[in-house]
Amino acid sequence: MRTRHNSDGVINHDSDSDSDSMRCLSCKEEYNTRDAGTCKECYEEASENEEELKREIEDLKAKVAFLRFWSPLDHSYGRFTCPSFTDVVLIAADDGPDGTPVPAHKALLVSRSPVFKAMLENEMEESRSGTIKISDVSYEALRAFINYLYTAEACLDERMAYDLVVLAEKYQVKHLKAHCEKFLVSKLNWNNCLMNYAFAHQHNAKQMLDAALSLIIDNMDKFTKLEEYAEFVEKDPRLVVEVYEAYLSKQVNTAAHRDPSVKP
Amino acid sequence: MRTRHNSDGVINHDSDSDSDSMRCLSCKEEYNTRDAGTCKECYEEASENEEELKREIEDLKAKVAFLRFWSPLDHSYGRFTCPSFTDVVLIAADDGPDGTPVPAHKALLVSRSPVFKAMLENEMEESRSGTIKISDVSYEALRAFINYLYTAEACLDERMAYDLVVLAEKYQVKHLKAHCEKFLVSKLNWNNCLMNYAFAHQHNAKQMLDAALSLIIDNMDKFTKLEEYAEFVEKDPRLVVEVYEAYLSKQVNTAAHRDPSVKP
Numbered sequence: 232m233r234t235r236h237n238s239d240g241v242i243n244h245d246s247d248s249d250s251d252s253m254r255c256l257s258c259k260e261e262y263n264t265r266d267a268g269t270c271k272e273c274y275e276e277a278s279e280n281e282e283e284l285k286r287e288i289e290d291l292k293a294k295v296a297f298l299r300f301w302s303p304l305d306h307s308y309g310r311f312t313c314p315s316f317t318d319v320v321l322i323a324a325d326d327g328p329d330g331t332p333v334p335a336h337k338a339l340l341v342s343r344s345p346v347f348k349a350m351l352e353n354e355m356e357e358s359r360s361g362t363i364k365i366s367d368v369s370y371e372a373l374r375a376f377i378n379y380l381y382t383a384e385a386c387l388d389e390r391m392a393y394d395l396v397v398l399a400e401k402y403q404v405k406h407l408k409a410h411c412e413k414f415l416v417s418k419l420n421w422n423n424c425l426m427n428y429a430f431a432h433q434h435n436a437k438q439m440l441d442a443a444l445s446l447i448i449d450n451m452d453k454f455t456k457l458e459e460y461a462e463f464v465e466k467d468p469r470l471v472v473e474v475y476e477a478y479l480s481k482q483v484n485t486a487a488h489r490d491p492s493v494k495p
Numbered sequence: 496m497r498t499r500h501n502s503d504g505v506i507n508h509d510s511d512s513d514s515d516s517m518r519c520l521s522c523k524e525e526y527n528t529r530d531a532g533t534c535k536e537c538y539e540e541a542s543e544n545e546e547e548l549k550r551e552i553e554d555l556k557a558k559v560a561f562l563r564f565w566s567p568l569d570h571s572y573g574r575f576t577c578p579s580f581t582d583v584v585l586i587a588a589d590d591g592p593d594g595t596p597v598p599a600h601k602a603l604l605v606s607r608s609p610v611f612k613a614m615l616e617n618e619m620e621e622s623r624s625g626t627i628k629i630s631d632v633s634y635e636a637l638r639a640f641i642n643y644l645y646t647a648e649a650c651l652d653e654r655m656a657y658d659l660v661v662l663a664e665k666y667q668v669k670h671l672k673a674h675c676e677k678f679l680v681s682k683l684n685w686n687n688c689l690m691n692y693a694f695a696h697q698h699n700a701k702q703m704l705d706a707a708l709s710l711i712i713d714n715m716d717k718f719t720k721l722e723e724y725a726e727f728v729e730k731d732p733r734l735v736v737e738v739y740e741a742y743l744s745k746q747v748n749t750a751a752h753r754d755p756s757v758k759p
Contacts, residue, residue: 256531257532268534268539294647295558297647298563298564300606301606316605336600339602351580
């Protein structure tokens with residue numbers, strides 16, 4: 232910024248494009264008072280703060296890497312043939328009696344799922360036999376499910392995410408359920424919202440339910456034109472009623488917000 | 496900001512305290528161009544970035560909470576008497592033959608320590624007997640060590656941190672070692688630096704070694720006056736020589752930096 236002092240000590244700034252301009256400490260571009268953001272002190276504080284958050288992230292990532300249990304399914308860990316002290320196998324019942332068993336550790340299943348805990352600690356059939364049969368699931372989904380319990384990681388596509396929501400709900404693995412719901416919410420669109428709403432309803436997936444309902448309500452004028460609308464009215468009318476109820480409730484609330492004399 | 500145009504179109508700013516002043520978007524205080532930090536765009540970007548980092552931290556914390564294995568030592572988890580499917584016990588050999596055993600899972604020990612992995616997977620005495628004797632360690636330190644393998648958490652004081660560095664080095668648990676070293680570095684002072692330097696040397700604790708050496712070299716004029724100096728010259732003179740060598744090397748490097756014609 233070019234400045235000059237005039238005779239009575241008042242600072243004159245040249246009135247061309249860079250009058251009042253300063254250089255941003257972050258992007259190094261010039262800007263003027265109209266586009267000013269923060270003072271230097273706050274900028275420095277924010278930079279330190281950012282560094283600290285980044286250090287915290289590094290520490291947490293190292294902790295996750297340490298706590299990740301190498302999975303008995305993880306062939307890249309050591310020799311494939313190494314004993315891994317597994318004491319239980321899970322079998323996808325859909326595979327029939329000769330389904331490939333997925334090996335695991337009782338202690339880990341118990342630690343991650345209250346349902347496995349109840350099953351294995353209470354001397355039920357599964358605990359005695361060392362075999363847990365899981366119905367309505369493919370081998371691939373079961374394998375991905377068990378792998379998540381060890382590593383908190385899953386390679387998702389939509390099909391797998393739906394399957395894992397079902398398993399996570401059944402075995403009460405909240406962290407996995409939230410992970411899959413987040414993924415499915417990111418894939419939500421007008422074409423799949425009613426199907427997702429019904430799925431979320433059935434499997435108690437609150438995050439998905441809210442997102443799907445919100446999308447439907449925001450486009451209520453097109454609701455009855457949805458391809459599956461008639462099918463749902465026929466098959467599951469209570470679900471459709473709930474959408475209308477939520478829409479009505481939102482309308483009343485909005486009206487009450489605009490005019491406080493209207494009671495919601 | 497008060498501005499006025501003079502006759503030839505040049506903007507004059509009043510030269511009193513708030514000339515050129517703007518309001519910081521972060522602290523809401525007024526500041527002038529001299530104390531300017533960032534432009535508005537960078538401020539907004541930084542705020543979004545900060546929010547994103549905070550979300551990442553929340554996600555990672557949830558992941559850590561999920562992956563934390565409830566420890567067989569953790570009495571607060573469920574009933575104390577619940578079976579936890581442990582298949583090995585560790586005993587602090589210092590406690591004598593009747594030492595209290597610390598129960599654990601082979602699979603977890605193998606997952607966290609390459610030394611336990613070699614020991615348990617290779618049908619050594621410990622694997623067959625299901626008992627691992629650990630020498631030169633108290634029951635409390637052994638318990639804290641095993642607990643850390645399950646939870647990545649330890650309640651440290653200096654004594655415990657030293658004990659855990661020794662165990663972490665012996666069983667190659669890098670994450671625990673780094674955690675304890677960080678704690679001990681935070682407790683480093685002039686009175687304990689030589690002792691810490693020797694300890695770090697003995698147990699291959701690089702982080703501590705660098706911090707202690709750096710503190711000594713920065714106060715080299717007082718080095719020979721350290722209480723334990725004579726004792727170390729007597730007991731472990733090579734260690735003292737290494738300090739002198741590091742000091743000399745730093746001096747030569749500093750000289751070379753000041754005068755590039757001096758070769759380090």
